[in-house]
Amino acid sequence: MTLGDKQRAFTRMIADLIQFAYNSGFELTFGDAFRDSRVHGAMGKKKSYSASSSNHKIRLAVDFNLFVNGEYITKGDHPAYIQLGEYWESLGGSWGGRFKGGDANHFSLEHNGRK
Numbered sequence: 001m002t003l004g005d006k007q008r009a010f011t012r013m014i015a016d017l018i019q020f021a022y023n024s025g026f027e028l029t030f031g032d033a034f035r036d037s038r039v040h041g042a043m044g045k046k047k048s049y050s051a052s053s054s055n056h057k058i059r060l061a062v063d064f065n066l067f068v069n070g071e072y073i074t075k076g077d078h079p080a081y082i083q084l085g086e087y088w089e090s091l092g093g094s095w096g097g098r099f100k101g102g103d104a105n106h107f108s109l110e111h112n113g114r115k
């Protein structure tokens with residue numbers, strides 16, 4: 001599977017995640033999606049707040065802000081985040097809520113060992 005194949009599959013998966021969220025009674029806004037190398041540095045280069053080797057730089061990660069009953073959810077261990085994370089994993093994605101330190105709003109697709 002090429003990177004382009006993965007990017008296109010990822011975008012389709014994100015559509016399913018958004019549908020799942022709204023069907024579950026949640027709402028989302030976009031946080032970071034693609035992080036352009038002109039701003040954030042090329043893959044492996046540190047130029048901004050972004051991790052040097054972030055999957056955001058290769059269009060394989062999106063951060064979502066989660067709302068439940070209009071309330072912005074900031075705790076990564078909130079049941080709604082866990083529901084979204086588990087659904088995302090069922091599609092084959094990697095959920096940041098499993099990362100060391102927790103990054104619950106991060107939904108990505110693994111590539112070359114990076115999530």
Ligand SMILES: [Zn+2]
Nearest residue numbers: 061062063106
């Ligand atoms: Zn992220």
